[in-house]
Amino acid sequence: MKLDEIRDNPGARKKRMRVGRGIGSGKGKTAGRGVKGQKARTGVAVKGFEGGQMPLHRRLPKRGFHNIFRLDYNEVTLGRIQTAIDAGRLDASQPVTEAALVAAGALRRMKDGVRVLGSGELTAKVSLDVAYATRSAVAAVEKAGGSVTMSVVPAEAAEAE
Numbered sequence: 001m002k003l004d005e006i007r008d009n010p011g012a013r014k015k016r017m018r019v020g021r022g023i024g025s026g027k028g029k030t031a032g033r034g035v036k037g038q039k040a041r042t043g044v045a046v047k048g049f050e051g052g053q054m055p056l057h058r059r060l061p062k063r064g065f066h067n068i069f070r071l072d073y074n075e076v077t078l079g080r081i082q083t084a085i086d087a088g089r090l091d092a093s094q095p096v097t098e099a100a101l102v103a104a105g106a107l108r109r110m111k112d113g114v115r116v117l118g119s120g121e122l123t124a125k126v127s128l129d130v131a132y133a134t135r136s137a138v139a140a141v142e143k144a145g146g147s148v149t150m151s152v153v154p155a156e157a158a159e160a161e
Contacts, residue, residue, distance in 0.1 A: 019032055073111060073113050074111045077120045078120040078140055079119060081116075084104040090104040092126050095128070098110055113131025113152065118134045127146055128147070130149070
């Protein structure tokens with residue numbers, strides 16, 4: 001293969017349809033818009049509009065409850081944390097925080113906090129500083145000799161006090 005022989009796979013690049021270019025093109029005259037009417041005109045984009053009839057999204061009943069104050073947590077497993085430590089992207093001697101997990105690539109972006117799940121195996125001694133951790137995650141971290149500091153107190157722990 002030579003440099004002048006390099007080309008896209010067949011069908012990888014599709015030519016766009018040029019509308020309004022004569023009757024022979026198949027999309028001439030009205031350019032695929034039909035005839036007359038509001039939507040045949042330019043500058044019309046009526047999303048959900050049903051010609052004066054009550055739109056479907058207003059005919060259907062509202063259901064349930066949406067809590068606008070709900071926090072959105074990142075979830076990370078112990079196995080993922082261990083993988084980041086093994087790869088050298090996460091330092092086990094430093095406290096593992098949300099910012100450290102994002103920098104290590106274990107999480108994509110920061111949200112309202114981190115929730116640690118107990119799946120996977122943890123062998124490194126780590127100090128987790130997170131919003132929440134499951135009971136199995138706390139048990140696994142403490143078994144490995146580490147510690148967990150939670151900023152959100154779980155409901156069952158609050159009731160026990």
